[in-house]
Amino acid sequence: MNVELFIPCFIDQLYVETAKNTVKILEKAGCKVIYNPEQTCCGQPAYNAGYWDKAKQVGNKFLNDFSDQHYIVSPSASCTGMVKNSYNDLFFNTAIHNKCRSIQNNIHELSDFLINVLKKDYFGAELEGVAVYHDSCSALRECKIKEEPRRLLEKVHGLELVEMKDQEVCCGFGGTFSVKFEGISAAMAEQKVQNALNAGAEFIISTDVSCLMQLQGYIYAHQIPLKTMHIADVLTSGWIEEPIL
Incomplete structure (x- = not known):
């Protein structure tokens, strides 16, 4: 299974080992991990601060950085929740509405993906x-x-x-x-x-x-x-x- 990896800002800057360990778990679970180094933020900081126009610009880049053909996995429920829920406010009834909906359906937080998609709960830890x-x-x-x-x-x-x-x-x-x-x-x-x-x-x-x-x-x-x-x-x-x- 091909899986695209989304690493949020906090993890990219401060918790690099957590990002590496996410890759290790997914690979041990049998996934081929795809990482786009051009990815940045999901737009959550701007969105929560009320700057929806700025959040939409960042979110638009997010939707272009990821495919709607694969599962997207992130070691962050916060950023996953932003895409799954708040993108409705930013991209409903826009030109990229359909791709947004596909990505919203495909993105999962790590534990959710392991349990509910891969049906695996043991990794020898x-x-x-x-x-x-x-x-x-x-x-x-x-x-x-x-x-x-x-x-x-x-x-x-x-x-x-x-x-x-x-x-x-x-x-x-x-x-x-x-x-x-x-x-x-x-x-x-x-x-x-x-x-x-x-x-x-x-x-x-x-x-x-x-x-x-x-x-x-x-x-x-x-x-x-x-x-x-x-x-x-x-x-x-x-x-x-x-x-x-």
Whole structure:
């Protein structure tokens, strides 16, 4: 199966290993990964800030950078949700409406693709410790993803997955929300981290690096013994790398 890979801005600039691990998982699942290096942003920052004309320009480039013939997979529920839902506001009844609809149907967040398209949930990963899974707002509410990442994490050897209080409450990032309302954002991060600690967690895992960056910032600032991990990094943990000959 040919699969086109969409790597969002946060991951491209700050979490390169997560992008590489996404490729590793897809290849282990039997996919041929196609990556267009000309790809950029999906337009979400401009869209959320109210600059819909700018978002439409960026979104138009996105639609031209990807094919409507293959599945498109992204290690980000946030950007996937932008394309699946918000592109309706930007491209409904336009000249590229039909291609937009095809791409909206074809794009999937990583865990959704592995579980619901490939029907695979085991990748031989190993990670010792106790973890909570953070339901990002985009994954839960825009992409309707809840059980998929949990099914994948339950198959990771050595990992105990537990639930925490207020599981579905936002972490406080929300893009520009964390900048405009810093105090509220920090308080929400504090609550999420404390709930994870109260559950006995050593790891906070999510489908969105934006949420993880928010939480890790609070963890670093207060020297808390917790680690955040993207699900792609968890699913490749413990793999034995083949030597380069």
